[in-house]
Amino acid sequence: MNAPAxxxxxxxxxALDGLTASLRELLGPRCSTSDSEREHHGHGESYxxxxxxxxxxxxxxxxxxxxxxxxCHQAKVPVIPFGAGTSLEGHVVALHGGVCIDxxxxxxxxxxxxxxxxCTVEAGVTRKQLNEHLRDTxxxxxxxxxxxxxxxxxxxxxxxxxxxxxxxxxxxxxxALTVVLADGTILKTGGRARKxxxxxxxxxxxxxxxxxxxxxxxxxxxxxxxxxxSSVAVCSFPDIASAVNCAIETxxxxxxxxxVELLDETCMRAINRHNNLxxxxxxxxxxxxxGTEAAVVSQAEMVQMIAEGHGGEGWRxxxxxxxxxxxxxxxxxMHYALLALRPGAxxxxxxxxxxxxxxxxxxxxxxxxxxxxxxxxxALGHVGDGNFHMGFxxxxxxxxxxxxxxxxxxxxxxxxxxxxGTCTGEHGVGYGKAKFLRKEHGDAAVEVMRTLxxxxxxxxxxxxxxxxxx
Amino acid sequence: MNAPAxxxxxxxxxALDGLTASLRELLGPRCSTSDSEREHHGHGESYxxxxxxxxxxxxxxxxxxxxxxxxCHQAKVPVIPFGAGTSLEGHVVALHGGVCIDxxxxxxxxxxxxxxxxCTVEAGVTRKQLNEHLRDTxxxxxxxxxxxxxxxxxxxxxxxxxxxxxxxxxxxxxxALTVVLADGTILKTGGRARKxxxxxxxxxxxxxxxxxxxxxxxxxxxxxxxxxxSSVAVCSFPDIASAVNCAIETxxxxxxxxxVELLDETCMRAINRHNNLxxxxxxxxxxxxxGTEAAVVSQAEMVQMIAEGHGGEGWRxxxxxxxxxxxxxxxxxMHYALLALRPGAxxxxxxxxxxxxxxxxxxxxxxxxxxxxxxxxxALGHVGDGNFHMGFxxxxxxxxxxxxxxxxxxxxxxxxxxxxGTCTGEHGVGYGKAKFLRKEHGDAAVEVMRTLxxxxxxxxxxxxxxxxxx
Numbered sequence: 001m002n003a004p005a006x007x008x009x010x011x012x013x014x015a016l017d018g019l020t021a022s023l024r025e026l027l028g029p030r031c032s033t034s035d036s037e038r039e040h041h042g043h044g045e046s047y048x049x050x051x052x053x054x055x056x057x058x059x060x061x062x063x064x065x066x067x068x069x070x071x072c073h074q075a076k077v078p079v080i081p082f083g084a085g086t087s088l089e090g091h092v093v094a095l096h097g098g099v100c101i102d103x104x105x106x107x108x109x110x111x112x113x114x115x116x117x118x119c120t121v122e123a124g125v126t127r128k129q130l131n132e133h134l135r136d137t138x139x140x141x142x143x144x145x146x147x148x149x150x151x152x153x154x155x156x157x158x159x160x161x162x163x164x165x166x167x168x169x170x171x172x173x174x175x176a177l178t179v180v181l182a183d184g185t186i187l188k189t190g191g192r193a194r195k196x197x198x199x200x201x202x203x204x205x206x207x208x209x210x211x212x213x214x215x216x217x218x219x220x221x222x223x224x225x226x227x228x229x230s231s232v233a234v235c236s237f238p239d240i241a242s243a244v245n246c247a248i249e250t251x252x253x254x255x256x257x258x259x260v261e262l263l264d265e266t267c268m269r270a271i272n273r274h275n276n277l278x279x280x281x282x283x284x285x286x287x288x289x290x291g292t293e294a295a296v297v298s299q300a301e302m303v304q305m306i307a308e309g310h311g312g313e314g315w316r317x318x319x320x321x322x323x324x325x326x327x328x329x330x331x332x333x334m335h336y337a338l339l340a341l342r343p344g345a346x347x348x349x350x351x352x353x354x355x356x357x358x359x360x361x362x363x364x365x366x367x368x369x370x371x372x373x374x375x376x377x378x379a380l381g382h383v384g385d386g387n388f389h390m391g392f393x394x395x396x397x398x399x400x401x402x403x404x405x406x407x408x409x410x411x412x413x414x415x416x417x418x419x420x421g422t423c424t425g426e427h428g429v430g431y432g433k434a435k436f437l438r439k440e441h442g443d444a445a446v447e448v449m450r451t452l453x454x455x456x457x458x459x460x461x462x463x464x465x466x467x468x469x470x
Numbered sequence: 471m472n473a474p475a476x477x478x479x480x481x482x483x484x485a486l487d488g489l490t491a492s493l494r495e496l497l498g499p500r501c502s503t504s505d506s507e508r509e510h511h512g513h514g515e516s517y518x519x520x521x522x523x524x525x526x527x528x529x530x531x532x533x534x535x536x537x538x539x540x541x542c543h544q545a546k547v548p549v550i551p552f553g554a555g556t557s558l559e560g561h562v563v564a565l566h567g568g569v570c571i572d573x574x575x576x577x578x579x580x581x582x583x584x585x586x587x588x589c590t591v592e593a594g595v596t597r598k599q600l601n602e603h604l605r606d607t608x609x610x611x612x613x614x615x616x617x618x619x620x621x622x623x624x625x626x627x628x629x630x631x632x633x634x635x636x637x638x639x640x641x642x643x644x645x646a647l648t649v650v651l652a653d654g655t656i657l658k659t660g661g662r663a664r665k666x667x668x669x670x671x672x673x674x675x676x677x678x679x680x681x682x683x684x685x686x687x688x689x690x691x692x693x694x695x696x697x698x699x700s701s702v703a704v705c706s707f708p709d710i711a712s713a714v715n716c717a718i719e720t721x722x723x724x725x726x727x728x729x730v731e732l733l734d735e736t737c738m739r740a741i742n743r744h745n746n747l748x749x750x751x752x753x754x755x756x757x758x759x760x761g762t763e764a765a766v767v768s769q770a771e772m773v774q775m776i777a778e779g780h781g782g783e784g785w786r787x788x789x790x791x792x793x794x795x796x797x798x799x800x801x802x803x804m805h806y807a808l809l810a811l812r813p814g815a816x817x818x819x820x821x822x823x824x825x826x827x828x829x830x831x832x833x834x835x836x837x838x839x840x841x842x843x844x845x846x847x848x849a850l851g852h853v854g855d856g857n858f859h860m861g862f863x864x865x866x867x868x869x870x871x872x873x874x875x876x877x878x879x880x881x882x883x884x885x886x887x888x889x890x891g892t893c894t895g896e897h898g899v900g901y902g903k904a905k906f907l908r909k910e911h912g913d914a915a916v917e918v919m920r921t922l923x924x925x926x927x928x929x930x931x932x933x934x935x936x937x938x939x940x
Contacts, residue, residue, distance in 0.1 A: 420663070
């Protein structure tokens with residue numbers, strides 16, 4: 001769904017020729033200015049138009065990243081980090097041209113400390129690669145945004161996913177970082193201690209900074225022991241409010257679900273069709289429980305009782321690994337299942353998060369606004385966190401549909417903020433959400449963010465135009 | 471154990487008289503320069519010598535704090551926030567004189583949102599006050615550093631405690647803050663959404679900043695549902711390594727203990743004497759399990775099996791609320807139990823945290839260094855996190871004992887850092903640990919911290935001399 005690349009070279013910086021020569025000298029064939037590589041690096045997976053960088057570099061070490069950034073710093077040319085290109089808010093679009101640093105070749109798993117439940121990886125390692133590597137250790141890495149993103153990209157956008165309700169987001173699971181600053185300085189933040197009160201939390205400052213304060217090159221992550229037992233249950237509800245209230249009561253009772261996902265009737269229809277399944281086509285919760293065998297059974301029993309009190313019915317279990325995987329595979333393939341509902345359409349995914357008590361009302365209200373929309377509107381959510389994605393199945397060749405999707409997205413984001421929520425639960429700001437930052441955080445907070453940015457990147461070369469509003 | 475106050479007025483700032491008059495005009499009798507109030511506000515609960523502030527203010531609102539800071543900003547006079555005075559690293563000592571802002575009268579619980587499992591409190595609310603207030607809601611606030619600290623102070627020092635292994639530290643449990651910046655600007659950070667990727671994580675920047683970047687006046691906190699069932703078990707081990715290995719294996723198996731505390735033989739002797747109990751006087755683990763009735767039983771059974779594999783014996787349960795409270799009361803009163811072992815002595819508490827695989831070796835090594843110490847040396851730890859406190863029961867009137875405690879503390883901190891750990895797991899830097907920051911984080915990180923401090927507090931009036939090394 002990407003618009004065509006802009007004319008090559010349109011944003012050329014005066015110092016670019018000299019810089020490109022220096023980068024070639026440094027990296028040899030790992031520095032490219034080919035149209036196809038530039039175009040590939042000028043977009044993520046969202047509807048934001050492509051804008052290609054002038055040069056693409058493929059460093060192999062933190063020291064090489066530092067050398068690249070030093071050259072860009074001298075030339076005052078923008079630096080845009082790039083991982084797997086799965087961004088959904090235009091993070092990697094080279095708005096002002098410049099040098100794309102593609103970290104995908106820095107994909108070594110540097111250390112796994114099984115006793116300490118941590119590991120250190122280079123920024124280009126993907127989450128699936130890491131979990132594959134961990135397979136025989138009895139441990140796993142928990143953050144799962146669906147896409148097989150790089151861990152550097154996931155740290156940079158403060159990513160999360162379906163099991164954040166139990167295991168937290170990247171904010172909670174990054175212990176330490178190596179970051180290359182705007183002047184090429186190599187910074188180490190945090191450490192391997194599980195907790196620390198030793199000074200300002202630089203790790204959390206860089207997690208979610210989307211390449212605007214520095215380039216993340218290495219990450220130390222928390223790991224978890226694979227629980228003795230897991231089970232997944234699906235339960236149908238008469239409407240969104242009943243399902244959300246079941247989730248609220250579950251969490252209030254201190255029952256720690258590993259995942260609790262809400263899917264509306266359109267999602268369930270898409271899942272049935274795409275995966276040849278036969279769930280009731282009404283609002284559903286997908287729940288996962290982790291723990292000892294007995295704990296999993298007793299948690300599920302308690303939630304089943306709570307669900308019945310909220311009109312839940314048709315409780316179905318999947319306990320074998322195969323059944324569980326099939327079910328979550330269906331959930332993770334939702335994007336494609338939805339696309340199949342309207343052949344030729346693209347899915348415009350939203351990403352708001354509200355206090356859980358406001359979740360049902362917020363979804364219902366936006367669905368009401370969307371009832372005359374010329375395209376299907378879906379809703380699914382990580383109910384335990386109040387984070388939900390409404391999806392608009394639009395034709396990107398229809399300006400009218402794009403306008404309507406923009407209108408609904410604006411309504412949704414503004415409403416979420418008014419309800420005490422956020423414009424982005426897990427996708428990040430990029431440049432798509434920058435315009436909402438002031439409404440969400442207020443002028444003072446945006447000014448503090450600007451002050452921090454200016455203090456660490458006075459020439460504004462680090463991913464310019466992202467995060468902070470113009 | 472506080473040294474006498476320094477001579478009143480020794481550090482008077484030129485603009486102090488005018489400033490004091492303005493503060494009196496603003497606050498009336500809630501602005502004091504009495505010797506006793508100044509002395510009381512010049513120290514925490516540690517061995518660091520007292521240094522009294524010049525003026526003590528008792529604001530009632532964020533706006534009053536803002537007015538106070540604006541006046542101090544104009545006069546370029548230091549501002550030192552003060553909560554319950556339970557600091558252990560000299561955070562509240564007025565090293566350069568100035569104005570102490572005592573937040574204890576800002577003690578309103580502004581909102582409890584039971585459905586959303588969050589609440590908002592003024593900075594002077596203490597954790598016990600909050601949990602008392604929550605008593606009938608079925609919810610609780612989890613962070614428990616032992617002392618009845620204010621929540622503002624706990625956020626400012628990134629405090630934690632015994633159940634951080636399951637529920638996290640203040641870093642994990644603060645959702646939003648109101649902060650008064652160095653120029654008096656009122657900043658709101660974060661929000662009530664459970665997760666957000668919307669811009670730089672200002673909340674985490676201020677959590678742990680110890681008053682050096684701003685004064686925290688209001689905090690939004692996560693709450694948890696009280697679990698259906700809890701049980702506490704005590705188990706004896708032949709030595710520290712066996713106990714630590716039992717904890718490591720438990721966590722690796724994905725069993726989520728709510729607390730797991732290590733106590734050495736001296737601690738167990740102190741507990742027995744002080745509480746009239748009869749535990750075996752050897753290394754012990756205190757474990758707590760939370761969950762459904764069945765989950766608690768099955769978790770405990772699995773841990774008991776793991777413990778037996780590591781030489782654990784004498785497994786004893788406490789399941790009634792009364793027994794559990796008695797046991798944790800004994801743990802929390804450890805400070806006094808230890809003092810009773812050597813009448814007239816004070817306890818110098820250390821606070822390091824290492825990767826859990828290094829925990830046993832680190833404690834054993836320092837105990838070896840301390841075997842000829844002229845005072846008892848104890849060790850207790852939050853084993854799930856690798857955070858532990860060695861205690862030195864010294865006489866503060868003995869320069870020789872103070873020197874030896876300083877030597878051992880230095881050895882311990884340096885060793886912890888070499889092992890990948892931190893100089894402070896939960897007490898904070900204050901000025902007692904500032905000298906270790908460069909070794910722990912490196913020059914680049916300390917310079918970034920200085921850059922951030924200078925950008926937000928260019929006149930260095932916010933709690934000067936704390937956190938950053940001279």
